Amino acid sequence: MVTVMKGSNRNKDHSTDGEGTGKRPKRKCLQWHPLLAKKILDFSEEEEEEEDEEDIDKVHLLGADGLEHDADETEDEESSEQRARRPMNAFLLFCKRHRSLVRQEHPRLDNRGATKILADWWSVLDPKEKQKYTDMAKEYKDAFMKANPGYKWCPPTNKPVKTQSSTVTNRKKLWAFPSESTKDLPSPKKLVKTEEMPQLNFAMADPTQMGGLSMLLLAGEHALTAQEVSSSTCHSDASNSTEGCLKSPLFQFAEISSSPSQPNTPADPKESDESALFQFTEISSSTSHSGPPELTKQCGTSALFQLAEMCLASEEVKVREPEKAKLEAPRIIKTLEASEEIESEESEKAKIKIEKSQKLRGQECEKTKTGMLEELTRCSHTAESALDSMTLFGPDSTTEKDPACHSQELTIAEISTLGLSKPEKLKKKKKKNKPDRQAHEKCTPKKACKKRQSSESDIESVIYTIEAVAKGDWGAEKLTEVPRKKVRPSSAVKGNILDTKSPKKKVKSKEKRTLKEKCIETTKESKPADYFKITESKELPCEVPENIKSESFFPAEEVITPSLPEQVKLEDSDCNKKAEACGSRKSERACKGALYKTLVSEGMLTSLRANVDRGKRSSGKGGNSDHEGCWNEENWAFTPGGTSGNKKIKKPKPKEEVVLGLAKLEEEFEKKFNSLPQYSPVTFDRKSVSVPRKKKKVGNCSVDPQKSNKESATMQEPLVGSQKRKARKNKITHLVRTADGRVSPAGGVLEDKTMEHPQNSLQKTSSTGVDCSSESLQNPESEDGHSITSDMPSVSAFFSLAALAEVAAMENVHRNQRTAPLPCDGQPKEMSQAAVLISCADQ
DNA sequence: TAGAATGAAAT
């Protein structure tokens, strides 16, 4: 009905976009990054934000740097703001958190259906729980607003220019490209296909997806880094804001981030290009930028850091010469070597390889001057090489080594190619990729495996590596929660590299698995040491209080399959190489360990993680629904128990946060999100029944507010929004139908709904002024009635009109089954109300 | 690509 109308309208609007930019979400994706970049710039320049004009200028600068400078700019200022995605509201948070669960329960159910169920759950959700979400949402929102002061929820009537749309798409693509490529690229084709990156992917890949949260987080990190690194640079503002203990950490982050830089940064197209890696780079770069080079050095000695630096340098201003990059490159290599040396087993080989890579790189560097694109490519390439070398470390690499080299070369070529056509191609790629993906998936028993495995481009490989590293980290974390899955970290790394080459991993999946397992065992033994320690520190604290249980419910046993898609992917890839891998693992592991340590020490890990996370998520989106469920827990699972209280943080130790730095921030953030209660379906169902009771129970505090508030006078308004009403109506309608039809809608789901609704409405609706005795309720359901009854006393029977209507309708139906029931549907409200009156009268 | 849901903000 109404909804339909909306949809149509919307579509029209978007249709203008042309390519199908698709929904809005995608467009905005870019923003957050840009913001960071901007901020960074700001830091370096120390300009105050204030004027839009300045912003514009900045934008231009960026644009110059950036690949594209499209017509968009005109809007940039605004657009930038707009770009940022709205913070999710409580309900959305809830959905995000529970959708997977719903899906698990009702695999067959389509998303919409799931949404409906979620809505039902939401309605049933006891106020207290709801409050949590609401608070979180609010907090989030506040933080978001803090970060983006001028943010407008509704876009300023954008100009319909098509060019823009196209540009937009490009941007998106760019973003998507990296991350996506990372994940999705199953086959080499990707490069070719790049053109068509689907927006979806883009969206998925897009960090933004995390929601503003990610942005905030990043921003926070950024800010922190800046502060830490260059306290001087940072303005008192930041510190001040930080000081504000009162505010939640999130909020603080936001403040910090916002204070230093301008609130809204225009999204720069170019930035969109960057992939996770790029982002990573940016982050690191930001640090470097903020402070003098010296600072940078201090902070980031690690290879990664250097890489980031390099990238940054090249990217930032083309101005810088490639030479510098060259110089840096060696460093990186050295670093890597050093790490390798730790193990020292095959360091020599590795070195050789590295040297090769360096040479290649150097050559490239020279070439690089051409254009930004090239630079970017190069950067990625460089990073890649470095990473590759790192990954390859192991002696085993015989096979791999060469490949590595190849990959580099290839990559270069590819990159150049890509660079030329980048934007458009990317899009196409994406689309094409999908199909490919699907095909692959088909082959494989599970969908899960698909995407990430093969990456052709350098960037991809780099990203992979990073991911792998990150994963390793995660894996460790996960271990705590789910022992089974964890293993993969080391293998993952390898897998990435390997993946690049081997297109067909699927075939072996099963076998591989077995092998994997074995390997895993081995791996576990050795690995744990490195990762574990590090991880441990973080993990220990964690414990996921209540949430866990729900999670725990899930059958981890699902086993691998259902498990995180990413993992699966990695594993698969692993399998491919597995054979060799086993031998070399040690070295790899060691390398990884070293890398990991470095990362941790520098805090880079955090950023990486975030990126990876995004990537994962995105990948997950593409293919698996299941993984969704997984992602949440595992990643964030480890929050420190103490604070876990979650709830708003109020004043947890402000100082600590600052001290801890990025990691802390992340944790906080994660925590919060995690903290949100997640109910297992079962639990939930139960709740639905018991809810009322709970409510009462809860009643002590939170719940009542509503009730108390209304003192009866206020009516439903507060709770109900216009839409909500509509929704309610619809629901009612459903009920009626059900009653009438007995034919009933069906499915268990519906039934549940029906069941729940009455209760819900009753509970919630208490706001309505109408009085009724519980008796009337009985009809709906004895069970419900029961629980309800319990409530009733306390509530003293206030029911919403809707509730009454429902009941009445039902009653009527009963009474007048013969009378045309259908009519009711037509005008549920009126009918219902009338009915209500009647019912009331009766009572 | 539309759309299911809720809610916050803007118009």
Next chain:
DNA sequence: ATTTCATTCTA
């Protein structure tokens, strides 16, 4: 009051 759009993902 109504519209927009945030998230997720299928048909």
